[in-house]
Amino acid sequence: MNTIVTGLQWGDEGKGKIVDYLTESADVVVRGQGGNNAGHTVIARGTKYVLHLLPSGILWDGKTNVIGNGVVLDPIGLVAEIERLEGQGVAVTPEKLLISDRCHVVLPLHKELDAAREAALGDRRIGTTKRGIGPAYADKVNRNGLRVADLLDEAYFREVLAHRTAEANEILSKFDLPTFDADQQAGEVLAAFTRLKPHVANTIPVLHEAWKAGRTILFEGAQGSLLDIDFGTFPFVTSSNTTAGGSCTGTGLPPTAIRQVIGVCKAYTTRVGAGPFPTADEGLADYLHDLGREFGATTGRARGCGWLDAVLLRHGCMVNGTTGLAVTNLDGLDNYETLRICTAYDIDGVRHELPPADRHAWDRAAPVYEELPGWMSDTTACTAYDQLPENARAYLTRLSELCDTPIQFVGVGPDREQTLVV
Numbered sequence: 001m002n003t004i005v006t007g008l009q010w011g012d013e014g015k016g017k018i019v020d021y022l023t024e025s026a027d028v029v030v031r032g033q034g035g036n037n038a039g040h041t042v043i044a045r046g047t048k049y050v051l052h053l054l055p056s057g058i059l060w061d062g063k064t065n066v067i068g069n070g071v072v073l074d075p076i077g078l079v080a081e082i083e084r085l086e087g088q089g090v091a092v093t094p095e096k097l098l099i100s101d102r103c104h105v106v107l108p109l110h111k112e113l114d115a116a117r118e119a120a121l122g123d124r125r126i127g128t129t130k131r132g133i134g135p136a137y138a139d140k141v142n143r144n145g146l147r148v149a150d151l152l153d154e155a156y157f158r159e160v161l162a163h164r165t166a167e168a169n170e171i172l173s174k175f176d177l178p179t180f181d182a183d184q185q186a187g188e189v190l191a192a193f194t195r196l197k198p199h200v201a202n203t204i205p206v207l208h209e210a211w212k213a214g215r216t217i218l219f220e221g222a223q224g225s226l227l228d229i230d231f232g233t234f235p236f237v238t239s240s241n242t243t244a245g246g247s248c249t250g251t252g253l254p255p256t257a258i259r260q261v262i263g264v265c266k267a268y269t270t271r272v273g274a275g276p277f278p279t280a281d282e283g284l285a286d287y288l289h290d291l292g293r294e295f296g297a298t299t300g301r302a303r304g305c306g307w308l309d310a311v312l313l314r315h316g317c318m319v320n321g322t323t324g325l326a327v328t329n330l331d332g333l334d335n336y337e338t339l340r341i342c343t344a345y346d347i348d349g350v351r352h353e354l355p356p357a358d359r360h361a362w363d364r365a366a367p368v369y370e371e372l373p374g375w376m377s378d379t380t381a382c383t384a385y386d387q388l389p390e391n392a393r394a395y396l397t398r399l400s401e402l403c404d405t406p407i408q409f410v411g412v413g414p415d416r417e418q419t420l421v422v
């Protein structure tokens with residue numbers, strides 16, 4: 001069954017673990033958006049792997065992994081990631097990994113422009129990962145970006161890059177930032193591309209053939225629904241469609257190819273970067289950080305933590321068409337006495353069950369909470385849903401009701417075995 005796995009919060013929901021679990025029965029794993037701003041931690045057979053751009057199926061033999069056209073690809077970053085993985089004994093061969101020739105390329109100058117823009121925004125900065133994601137997508141929409149196919153034509157690539165570098169240097173010099181040498185940049189990108197070239201293909205017919213042959217395709221979402229450029233907490237979002245629709249435009253597989261959408265959320269909420277976070281709670285954050293939890297896989301940043309926010313999850317389930325929920329990190333709440341779930345926002349005395357579009361309304365959104373008793377016991381050894389403490393099951397049932405979506409998976413620890421199927 002072709003399945004999209006999408007994050008329902010601000011990323012870091014533990015999608016990597018759910019994807020890894022579902023990969024066992026998948027033939028093809030494909031990514032359709034984002035870039036190496038993502039950081040998926042997967043623990044398999046006792047080893048920890050951190051993936052940024054590579055689909056999680058790369059950790060398995062005999063699976064096809066596809067980096068789809070909607071991804072922005074940093075060749076230098078991807079080669080470093082491949083080498084790191086190969087150092088851990090994972091083979092990355094052209095049989096296992098295909099890269100769409102339509103992916104837009106993240107250039108070194110995009111990373112510098114990302115940093116320059118953040119610096120210029122000062123207090124209003126987005127808190128990006130500085131991986132050049134926004135500027136690379138901006139060039140795509142602006143129609144002056146370079147695609148993987150353009151890297152195959154070295155003369156053309158150098159010519160366009162020289163032009164693009166001159167434009168970027170104008171901006172960088174305004175901020176007294178180091179400017180770029182187009183030739184040096186071209187050399188670095190092309191050198192990295194040598195390693196990637198055997199993987200480049202028109203991935204659209206490959207995916208369609210897999211679909212027609214009835215092979216199982218897994219769409220691995222990166223970031224989360226609230227970072228979606230259209231449906232997220234704009235402008236504090238990433239630059240791609242992280243919700244289910246992005247899986248179609250980012251791969252060339254149509255909506256009719258998809259049978260189920262699994263929305264992944266934590267049993268609480270976390271967020272990195274700037275922007276609204278109505279249910280943020282310092283007590284919960286200290287508690288989770290003291291347990292050594294909630295530090296970013298890509299940047300190492302301590303994440304902000306807060307209560308489960310059903311307003312946001314309800315919205316996420318709507319726009320994704322979520323058919324089932326995967327709730328991760330339930331064990332993070334094992335020893336918390338009283339838990340809260342936000343069921344609505346009070347904005348100027350009016351009850352809102354869906355998030356506002358007006359960016360200033362967020363500052364006035366007061367969460368309306370429901371309190372539930374904690375379960376005060378260890379869930380990490382549970383191997384089936386009915387082994388979970390009664391209060392934990394009641395918490396999950398309430399979440400399911402508030403989102404009008406059934407619970408399909410529950411995560412009680414980082415290992416592959418600690419994923420309970422409901």
Ligand code: IMP
Pocket residue numbers: 010011012037038039126127128129130131132133134222223227236237238239272273274
């Ligand atoms: P960008 O994607 O680097 O442009 O960053 C935009 C926003 O998305 C920032 O708030 C980042 O912290 C956030 N972001 C991007 N990728 C991830 C991710 O994989 N997990 C969590 N947050 C992310």
